[in-house]
Amino acid sequence: MTPTAEQPESSGATAPPAHARPAEDVVAALGTDLRTGLTRQEALARLEEHGPNSLPEGVRESALSRLLRQFKDPMIYVLLAAAVLTTVLGEVVDTIVILSVVVINAVIGFVQEGKAEDALEGIREMLSLDAQVRRDGTWQTAPAEDLVPGDVVRLSSGDKVPADVRLTATANLRVEESALTGESVPVDKDPDPVAADSGIGDRTSMAFSGTVVAAGSGTGVVTATGEDTEIGHITTMLEDVESLETPLTRQMTSFGKKLSLAVVVLALVMFGLGALLYDYTLGELTLSAIGFAVAAIPEGLPAVLTITLALGVQQMARRNAIVRRMASVETLGSVTVICTDKTGTLTRNEMTVRTVVTPAGHYEVTGTGYAPEGDILHAGRPVSAVEHADLRALAVVAARANDSTVARQDGRWQLSGEPTDGGVRTFALKAGVRGDEDERVAAVPFDSAYKYMATLDHTPDGLVVHVKGAPDRLLDRSDSQSAGEGTAPLDRAWWDRQVDELSAQGLRVLAAAARRAEPGATAVTTQDVDAGGLVFLGLYGIIDPPREEAVEAIRACRQAGIRVKMITGDHAGTASAIAREMGIGDGAPAVTGARLESASDEELRTIAAEHDVFARTSPEHKLRLVRALQADGEVVSMTGDGVNDAPSLKRADVGVAMGIKGTEATKEAADVVLADDNFASIEAAVEMGRTIYDNLRKAIVFILPTNGAQGLVILAAVVLGLTLPLTPVQVLWVNTITAVTLALALAFEPSESDIMHRPPRAPGGSILPRSGLVRIVYISLLIGGGTIAVFLLGEDSGSGLAESRTVAVNTLVVGQIFYLFASRFSRTTSLRRELFTTNPVSWVCVGVMLALQLLFVYTPAMNTAFGSTSVGLDGWLVPLAVGVAVLAVVEVDKALRRR
Structure with missing residues (x-):
């Protein structure tokens, strides 16, 4: 039997999971070598044992079965009985009329449901087609379905992760996991082990099948393939989830x-x-x-x-809602609870700078998304960066220590690059600063090891090093802060309080700093930045903003007696902040996945009934919450866009998927697909x-x-x-x-x-x-x-x-x-x-x-x-x-x- 990451070859005892063990231990347990990888013979033997790295085909309903299902209705039986009675009476014309009603009823249902494909097909498409794998000591391209546990693979920016991988080395590796975890920003990856009980979103030593490499590169060893991966686990959950009859x-x-x-x-x-x-x-x-x-x-x-x-x-089709089963429209009108994902459903999934802090004070930034439309306010009044040197200095760093671009395409502002950088870039454009690339001399790209990005740029004042990154890292390297036209000693305690206040509001906080470079400098390194001497310029408070129309829709749902619950994989602070803005949860703190994990089914029913905001949740948590609410007699609608939402969408009385940013798996598991990704369309569907x-x-x-x-x-x-x-x-x-x-x-x-003023029936x-x-x-x-x-x-x-x-x-x-x-x-x-x-x-x-x-x-x-x-x-x-x-x-x- 092939050793696995959880079961060392030398021991019968169960070892900690792969994400909680040193990388070298996992490699040894899998019986492989990072320098050579598996041999071709060993890979074939393991492929025979574990099977291909693909998900099993789901049982599909035939067209005939779908047609016959349309007749399984007591009222159809009544119609057929009426046809028999009219035949006994000798009224052939009336018999034909009644049978025509039966046939028309069946045809409408058959056509409306369309191709009821299993959600497994959508998830299968998320697997990478090819992978960079080391076999017999050389790197080669191989079909992803040929990967086996123990294979050494290489990941690069833009790749889909081909299997569950225990990372062994990373270089600025960041992975977009929102489809799996619901977290709105890419996750920094690092080979260091994490706690054994960490949720999926916190397993930074792992890269999961079906997620996308947003930046950087890395190598690792495959720990699970096919249905043994996290996506495969969701597949198993989908197979086990029973679809409920509508009310x-x-x-x-x-x-x-x-x-x-x-x-x-x-x-x-x-x-x-x-x-x-x-x-x-x-x-x-x-x-x-x-x-x-x-x-x-x-x-x-x-x-x-x-x-x-x-x-x-x-x-509903005219309102951008595609209904896959007709009865689901009525069911939406009977729901008592709407469980919704956060990222991309209640929010725009477009990171936006909401607040900036400089030594001179706080500024509020209006506008949402990547469109550079909005004002910068100070004391409630619009201000210009030209008249505020502190604000302009912060905007210059945002523009120059940045590799993203935002541009208008097909009538919409589109981001090329990471969401957080896009939000900061948009703030710079609102301030009137572009930061042309031809002024850059050199750069230190962002890396999770040091958590900042630095550029060396030509400016009208000479060569300047601009640095953007984690506040604590930049504060450690600064000895002064800007003050008007000059500088002042760094007030570290004051800045720490500002960071805490912004974080408490659910904002992602980045900092900006700068210093003059030596004349004639042609390079910048981490040693240059780490040497200190930076002038601390201020902070950016960034958030994935709520959809304005969703706020109104939630208010209308509450007026109609429907509770709205947010269930997200994002951090508790971010979830609580968005919930407050959306009017969900009455300001109560979020319940975390760790608490849900430890709760019994009976305790979970109480938690689900009493709380409205849930953070750091896994697919199992979402599914359990839906079941707990249904056990209390609620009619539950679940909305979402990620693979992690698919099992709970299938279990809910009516599942609603986002059509633009939603995965194919989610759409196939849902009863209703919103073509405009607009939560407000759900309120219209309820009406x-x-x-x-x-x-x-x-x-x-x-x-x-x-x-x-x-x-x-x-x-x-x-x-x-x-x-x-x-x-x-x-x-x-x-x-x-x-x-x-x-x-x-x-x-x-x-x-x-x-x-919409009546309570749910x-x-x-x-x-x-x-x-x-x-x-x-x-x-x-x-x-x-x-x-x-x-x-x-x-x-x-x-x-x-x-x-x-x-x-x-x-x-x-x-x-x-x-x-x-x-x-x-x-x-x-x-x-x-x-x-x-x-x-x-x-x-x-x-x-x-x-x-x-x-x-x-x-x-x-x-x-x-x-x-x-x-x-x-x-x-x-x-x-x-x-x-x-x-x-x-x-x-x-x-x-x-x-x-």
């Missing part, structure tokens, strides 16, 4: 089962009562039972559900989701009373021994035209004015509110009773059976039209201007339904097919009176509830 799916499943059972039971009861009480023939009872079932089954409900969600998907759910409730509370009224007509007639006021085929006619017209109109309703509750159940009962009685009464009055007045039934059908249709008007506004009165202006589709649907009903009444072909006949004006006035009564009763009910 809407759970509610509609339960609702469909209960409704189907109730219809079957009532049909059997009606059949039994008719047989016991009256002399109906078996054929008449069977026909009546089928008619009742057809009347009571809401054929249009699944179609309305699908169309309502599809319309929401289209509207859209609530509107969709509101409209679904309206549709259900509209459809069920109409079906209830139709079922009541047949049930009452059989129980009372009356002639059927409606034939089964007439009931099917009303059901069909209602489903394709009136019920559809509610899908187009805009948001009601108070939609209780997770797991019924889709029908108690008031909706009450309304279903009394509207069913009102419309059903009115239809029976109209039929009986027609018979008593001597009208024929066909004419009485035709007026009864008109009563059902007109009553439903007026009930639609009342249903469009669930809480406020419908008797207002918005009834005519906010949803023109509703009036089109009413017009179509009336046109179809006129055909039903006045065309001979329809009279023959449905047993209807022409009627006079009375055949419409009586139904109109019933419709007005329905509208009046609902409006009185709403008025009483508002009080």
Whole structure:
């Protein structure tokens, strides 16, 4: 067996992890040699044992399975049952109509979901294609998937790290790990071991597979490949994470089962009562039972559900949100907690100088990102660097001790270089200082060993050494500070306090210093800088600024009763500072990953409920937090952009990925992808989701009373021994035209004015509110009773059976039209201007339904097919009176509830 970094060949005991052991011990444990690397034979043997350095293929869902999944819905079963019943009735046309609804429902879902590829594919693409590896004593280029534990590899600026590597030597090596850890700035790497319990973001002696070398170079030995890497570990987590059903799916499943059972039971009861009480023939009872079932089954409900969600998907696409599963739009509207990453989600992922400190005072810098747009303020007023020598000196160092550039490309300011240097460069440009490269004579590049960068530059005052770096390193090398046109003794204690104050605000602090160089100097070295004699110029306070629109979005979410929690891999101080600016956590300190690591599941539930800011978290921590919140009954949305977010996005009730800066793995694990990376789009999605759910409730509370009224007509007639006021085929006619017209109109309703002032609905509750159940009962009685009464009055007045039934059908249709008007506004009165202006589709649907009903009444072909006949004006006035009564009763009910 090949030795590993954690399991020395000579010992059966488990050694400390590779990041916590001296590099030479790790190399020895892996049985390799830094000077020669592995032999070709040894590499092949280890490749046979460990397998290729790639991630396993995930099981993909076939197109057929995805299509069949669209039919796994209780309401679809109800539709299919209705189709069977209409087939039994011999109404082939109506059977085709119902089956068409089923097929359209399935096709919309199938197309909308698109290619449901596994998130593993996105993570696989993060592995490097090639690697610089030492084999048989020579450096050579090899495919990354051929790497094995024990291989010696070389890393250079711009490389993707091909495997998990224990570093053995570094030269100014900095690695961009934000996709894995969430930290917003590159991490300085060093071969020295770190504590065994260090989080991923603090393992500075390691370079992890899939991360990117931002600067410098290094060598190291491979400790893990494939699924044994940190990215591979996330892959395993993704495989183990179970995707949850959405609240809407759970509610509609339960609702469909209960409704189907109730219809079957009532049909059997009606059949039994008719047989016991009256002399109906078996054929008449069977026909009546089928008619009742057809009347009571809401054929249009699944179609309305699908169309309502599809319309929401289209509207979200116009708001730069790509929805991968339709039900996710509704789920966003039901969330009680939004867990969000910080870097690139709440913040711009563009380092910005916010504050500068000179011996003369503090300056605030406005503007965000790399666009050199903004002011420098002193005592609240804009100032010019030309008039403030101390400020200009700081800007000169920012411009000259800097290898980054910012330039306008395609209408946007783009950074070339490291984010921190970009922020400092932008500050210099705001101060009016460019720092042309042709004035540089020599430079000492930044290195984590000494933590500064120095340049030797030609200036109008002669040769000057400009130094930018860590405050403590520059203070150690300074013996004076600037003071007007001259210098003054260095006040080290004062500067230390300034550094502490800026750090407490979550700012990354850099310092600037300078000194004159000897005339004719042509080089600058670390010995020149370390010799001291620098003049300390001041400090830069840098931060990854929050998105302004995200602050408003968080405020809107809180107003809507939704808690927003920040979960980031960044440092606690930075996380707390950003949280304060965003309005998250009420100023409480961040909970660190170390505390989460030691907490039991029960303790974690308490921590997750009581705190809103979490820092230095790993992928496991994020996943545990989401599970803890769900265990408390919360409906959780998780947003993020890094690979470290993928498992928690998949586990959340709805995962939201950033489309621009997000990794492919994150996008594939998510339900919704934001094309503009804008947290404010999540708030818009919440509003859209609530509107969709509101409209679904309206549709259900509209459809069920109409079906209830139709079922009541047949049930009452059989129980009372009356002639059927409606034939089964007439009931099917009303059901069909209602489903394709009136019920559809509610899908187009805009948001009601108070939609974002309501608290989230209780997770797991019924889709029908108690008031909706009450309304279903009394509207069913009102419309059903009115239809029976109209039929009986027609018979008593001597009208024929066909004419009485035709007026009864008109009563059902007109009553439903007026009930639609009342249903469009669930809480406020419908008797207002918005009834005519906010949803023109509703009036089109009413017009179509009336046109179809006129055909039903006045065309001979329809009279023959449905047993209807022409009627006079009375055949419409009586139904109109019933419709007005329905509208009046609902409006009185709403008025009483508002009080």
